[in-house]
Amino acid sequence: MERRLIEKIRNITQARSTFGGSGPKWIKKAIGDDCAELAVTPSANVLLTTDTMVEGIHFSFTYFTPFQLGKKLASVNLSDIAAMGGVPKAALLNLEVPDTLRDPGLNFWNEFAKGLGERLSEFSTVLVGGDTVREPGKRLGLTLTIMGEIEKGGAVYRNGAKRGELIYCSGYLGEGSCGYEILMRKGIKLPLPLKRHLIRRHLDPVPRVHLGRLLSRLGASSMIDVSDGIATDLAHVATQSGLCALISKSRLPISRALRIGAKAMGKDPVAFALFGGEDFELVWTISPNMKREMEKEVSRLLGHPPFFLGVMKEGQGVLLEGNSTTQDITYRGYEH
Amino acid sequence: MERRLIEKIRNITQARSTFGGSGPKWIKKAIGDDCAELAVTPSANVLLTTDTMVEGIHFSFTYFTPFQLGKKLASVNLSDIAAMGGVPKAALLNLEVPDTLRDPGLNFWNEFAKGLGERLSEFSTVLVGGDTVREPGKRLGLTLTIMGEIEKGGAVYRNGAKRGELIYCSGYLGEGSCGYEILMRKGIKLPLPLKRHLIRRHLDPVPRVHLGRLLSRLGASSMIDVSDGIATDLAHVATQSGLCALISKSRLPISRALRIGAKAMGKDPVAFALFGGEDFELVWTISPNMKREMEKEVSRLLGHPPFFLGVMKEGQGVLLEGNSTTQDITYRGYEH
Numbered sequence: 001m002e003r004r005l006i007e008k009i010r011n012i013t014q015a016r017s018t019f020g021g022s023g024p025k026w027i028k029k030a031i032g033d034d035c036a037e038l039a040v041t042p043s044a045n046v047l048l049t050t051d052t053m054v055e056g057i058h059f060s061f062t063y064f065t066p067f068q069l070g071k072k073l074a075s076v077n078l079s080d081i082a083a084m085g086g087v088p089k090a091a092l093l094n095l096e097v098p099d100t101l102r103d104p105g106l107n108f109w110n111e112f113a114k115g116l117g118e119r120l121s122e123f124s125t126v127l128v129g130g131d132t133v134r135e136p137g138k139r140l141g142l143t144l145t146i147m148g149e150i151e152k153g154g155a156v157y158r159n160g161a162k163r164g165e166l167i168y169c170s171g172y173l174g175e176g177s178c179g180y181e182i183l184m185r186k187g188i189k190l191p192l193p194l195k196r197h198l199i200r201r202h203l204d205p206v207p208r209v210h211l212g213r214l215l216s217r218l219g220a221s222s223m224i225d226v227s228d229g230i231a232t233d234l235a236h237v238a239t240q241s242g243l244c245a246l247i248s249k250s251r252l253p254i255s256r257a258l259r260i261g262a263k264a265m266g267k268d269p270v271a272f273a274l275f276g277g278e279d280f281e282l283v284w285t286i287s288p289n290m291k292r293e294m295e296k297e298v299s300r301l302l303g304h305p306p307f308f309l310g311v312m313k314e315g316q317g318v319l320l321e322g323n324s325t326t327q328d329i330t331y332r333g334y335e336h
Numbered sequence: 337m338e339r340r341l342i343e344k345i346r347n348i349t350q351a352r353s354t355f356g357g358s359g360p361k362w363i364k365k366a367i368g369d370d371c372a373e374l375a376v377t378p379s380a381n382v383l384l385t386t387d388t389m390v391e392g393i394h395f396s397f398t399y400f401t402p403f404q405l406g407k408k409l410a411s412v413n414l415s416d417i418a419a420m421g422g423v424p425k426a427a428l429l430n431l432e433v434p435d436t437l438r439d440p441g442l443n444f445w446n447e448f449a450k451g452l453g454e455r456l457s458e459f460s461t462v463l464v465g466g467d468t469v470r471e472p473g474k475r476l477g478l479t480l481t482i483m484g485e486i487e488k489g490g491a492v493y494r495n496g497a498k499r500g501e502l503i504y505c506s507g508y509l510g511e512g513s514c515g516y517e518i519l520m521r522k523g524i525k526l527p528l529p530l531k532r533h534l535i536r537r538h539l540d541p542v543p544r545v546h547l548g549r550l551l552s553r554l555g556a557s558s559m560i561d562v563s564d565g566i567a568t569d570l571a572h573v574a575t576q577s578g579l580c581a582l583i584s585k586s587r588l589p590i591s592r593a594l595r596i597g598a599k600a601m602g603k604d605p606v607a608f609a610l611f612g613g614e615d616f617e618l619v620w621t622i623s624p625n626m627k628r629e630m631e632k633e634v635s636r637l638l639g640h641p642p643f644f645l646g647v648m649k650e651g652q653g654v655l656l657e658g659n660s661t662t663q664d665i666t667y668r669g670y671e672h
Contacts, residue, residue, distance in 0.1 A: 028381060028491065029420075029491065029493060033420070033493050033494050033495075034385060034416040034417075034419035034420050034494070034559075034560060034561065035383040035384055035385040035416050035417060035419075035420045035422065035484065035491075036383065036384040036385070037381050037382070037383055037420065037486060037491050038381055038382040038383075038384065039381045039382075039488065040376060040381070040382050042378030042379075043378075045364060045373050045374055045375045045376070046373070046374040046375075046376050046382060046483065047371040047372065047373055047374075048371055048372040048374065048426065048428055048464065048465055048481075048483060049370060049371040049372070049465065050428045050430055050465065050466060050467050050479075050481060051430075051467050052430045052431075052432060052467050052469045052477075052479070053469070054432055054469055054470070054471060054472065054477075056472040057469060057470050057471075057472055058469070080370040080371050081370075081371060083370035083371075084365075084369070084370050084371045084373065086371065090384065092384055092386045092481060094386055094388045094430075094479050095388075096388060096390055096477060128384065129384055129385065129386065130386060131386050131387050131388050131479075133388045133389070133390050133393060133394070134390070134393050135390060135393075136390065136392040136393055136475065137473045137475060139472065139473060141388075141390075141432060141477055143386075143388070143430050143467075143479045145384075145386060145428060145481045147382065147384060147483070148371065150373060152375065155364065155365065155371075155373050157365060157369050158369050158370070159369075223370075224370065225370060
């Protein structure tokens with residue numbers, strides 16, 4: 001079982017990449033031997049990241065197609081490479097397969113592999129290995145591990161923020177978690193294009209790999225991707241940097257779509273923006289000296305300016321500054 | 337949940353290593369950021385391997401202690417690095433945790449981490465990252481991914497065997513699968529030390545990392561670790577090398593312990609040796625020119641000579657040569 005399924009998925013993902021048959025030259029060995037062997041650039045360090053998704057916890061086939069699932073599995077891992085400023089290179093896929101999905105000939109695996117391959121090859125990442133095991137229950141389990149590269153000294157950590165630096169975010173927050181609630185609750189009345197947009201933000205987040213590279217080059221001092229909600233993810237940056245992140249409520253990047261969606265559910269859009277998980281936007285800090293150049297270059301890449309959120313100050317945790325009150329939101333957020 | 341459990345396991349495994357607090361210098365970032373960042377040697381290639389173990393398929397707590405489980409998870413992955421001739425360096429751990437094991441304070445996790453740490457640190461391998469998710473069922477799922485290094489040109493693949501080369505094995509075959517059957521069947525009457533020995537070969541296989549290094553240096557032309565039974569694993573070498581592996585029945589490395597154990601079950605020890613999985617011995621091919629030097633050096637390392645099994649010939653598959661008949665055993669073997 002093992003080899004056939006992984007090889008099939010590899011063939012399909014590979015067929016969608018721009019490298020052709022045996023892949024890029026730096027892949028010395030991929031699937032079919034004991035290990036994958038990769039010739040990494042001498043001047044770079046290796047990045048490793050891994051994420052597991054379990055049916056019934058992270059996804060359900062009542063609202064995910066196999067294609068979307070493969071794509072999202074790639075996206076959440078690529079987002080971690082993006083958050084270090086790195087270049088993704090190679091991926092390993094571990095599958096825990098229930099008996100109902102044992103047949104590699106199922107269209108399910110075609111679609112899954114196409115989705116995985118589409119997102120991986122978009123960022124020139126090649127599937128080089130993995131493992132397939134039986135799952136005695138009924139739940140599909142997926143683990144993707146990505147190896148990337150980063151120039152020596154180029155990685156942007158969570159602990160590098162400095163006092164007085166500016167905090168930015170790459171896009172709207174909370175749309176993904178609002179889309180997830182729309183999927184869960186059904187029957188929410190919303191204009192169809194808006195509903196589709198919010199749902200797509202949950203099903204198909206786009207990892208900010210090119211932006212991560214740019215911010216590494218521009219000298220961002222710290223960076224993280226928003227996976228558990230900004231109240232939690234920015235708390236990692238604040239805590240690890242030994243500072244306080246003071247963000248402004250009026251500056252929160254809340255879209256019109258989120259306002260309308262939240263209203264339809266009788267919920268506060270601010271709660272989605274602060275505590276909603278899986279936005280996969282990047283949040284970074286940077287010296288005020290770099291403000292103009294960074295805003296210009298990021299605008300050129302994204303097609304819109306980045307959102308300014310606040311500043312790093314003495315203290316600890318994450319504070320949300322409103323019109324009259326300031327609220328401690330440290331580590332409040334979404335848990336899967 | 338995620339961070340606490342992984343950090344706890346990391347702290348315990350780290351405490352058992354010889355590197356001390358923050359680990360070796362080549363680890364730039366480990367757990368606590370988006371990715372692990374590793375400064376690999378410029379002259380080496382990177383090796384990646386990954387294995388998943390699922391409760392109820394690969395292990396059961398009716399016969400595995402958490403300590404043994406952690407150790408075995410490390411061993412099966414290290415064995416894949418060994419089979420390429422590489423040096424293991426860094427590991428990622430993914431946990432799918434059922435609700436009964438959610439508390440990181442459980443002694444279970446202490447013991448698991450100690451076992452994992454003992455085996456990893458025995459081979460100077462450091463846990464640098466991972467992911468923890470809830471498992472909605474009752475089964476613990478474990479994935480370990482190991483990154484290793486190999487000198488450029490030093491990796492020993494499965495497809496390198498040449499006609500006329502000799503086939504060797506590092507140790508007795510079939511003991512692990514015999515031990516597994518003893519665990520499954522219970523009530524098998526055997527002298528206790530012998531029973532313990534066979535069971536230990538299933539619960540605690542030792543990865544042949546140092547031997548893999550030596551054989552890479554000595555120019556072994558192909559190598560694999562015996563995980564699915566030699567009939568299957570040697571078939572990979574034969575098929576990928578475009579040759580036939582002709583092995584001699586009388587040369588099969590069958591121990592006195594296996595003979596006695598198999599007899600007590602009314603089974604053929606040869607079947608255990610050929611088709612039994614999880615021996616984690618290395619099997620390699622090498623030019624006859626290197627026979628004397630290789631045998632001498634391997635004997636010095638292992639404390640006993642390697643077992644000569646047969647030769648690579650024109651043809652395909654794996655043939656077992658008996659006194660009067662020759663049997664095709666290609667890809668017959670153990671499936672988990």
